[in-house]
Amino acid sequence: MLAVRLICVGKLGEKFWAEAVREYEKRLGAYCKLEIIELPEQRLPQTPSAGEIAQALDKEAALIDAKIPQGATVIALCVEGKELSSEQLADYLGRLTVTGTSRLCLVIGGSCGLSDKIKARAALRLSMSPMTFPHHLARVMVLEQLYRALNIAAGGKYHK
Structure with missing residues (x-):
C-alpha cells in the first residue's frame, strides 16, 4: 500500500x-497509509522584508527536509507549478506506483509559500x-484530490 506523508506548514485552527x-483521512484509508505532519510557520513582522521572508522560508525548509522520508517522491504544492486534471493526477500517481514508488510526500507551505530548496527537491511542482x-x-483540497485520484x-x- 502506498505510504503518503502530507507535510503542512501551519496548524489547522478552525x-x-x-x-x-x-x-478525507478516513476515506483515504482504503487507498493509502496517510500521515499528516504539521510544522510551525515562522513568525514574521507585519511588513517583512524580502530578506526576512527568505530567512523564514529557509528555516521552514530545514524543518520540512527533516520530515521527508528517504526515498520518497516529493510533490511540492506551489502556485507556479503544473496544473493537472484529476485524471492526469491519477495517471501520474499510477505511473509512480508501477515504477516501484511506495512513498509519496506532498508538501504545502505556509503563507509565504515554499523555499526554492524544497521546490528543487520535488519530482513534481503541482498547482491547484x-x-x-x-x-x-x-x-483539504489536496486531500480531496488525492482521494479522487486514487479512486x-x-x-x-x-x-464524475
Missing part, C-alpha cells in the same frame, strides 16, 4: 477544517490553481 481533514488559497483550505486509479465511481 474546527471545520479539522473535520474535513478527518473525513493560479488563485491564492489559505493553506487550511489547500490542505480513479482504482476504477472507482467517485469521480
Whole structure:
C-alpha cells in the first residue's frame, strides 16, 4: 500500500477544517497509509522584508527536509507549478506506483509559500490553481484530490 506523508506548514485552527481533514483521512484509508505532519510557520513582522521572508522560508525548509522520508517522491504544492486534471493526477500517481514508488510526500507551505530548496527537491511542482488559497483550505483540497485520484486509479465511481 502506498505510504503518503502530507507535510503542512501551519496548524489547522478552525474546527471545520479539522473535520474535513478527518473525513478525507478516513476515506483515504482504503487507498493509502496517510500521515499528516504539521510544522510551525515562522513568525514574521507585519511588513517583512524580502530578506526576512527568505530567512523564514529557509528555516521552514530545514524543518520540512527533516520530515521527508528517504526515498520518497516529493510533490511540492506551489502556485507556479503544473496544473493537472484529476485524471492526469491519477495517471501520474499510477505511473509512480508501477515504477516501484511506495512513498509519496506532498508538501504545502505556509503563507509565504515554499523555499526554492524544497521546490528543487520535488519530482513534481503541482498547482491547484493560479488563485491564492489559505493553506487550511489547500490542505483539504489536496486531500480531496488525492482521494479522487486514487479512486480513479482504482476504477472507482467517485469521480464524475
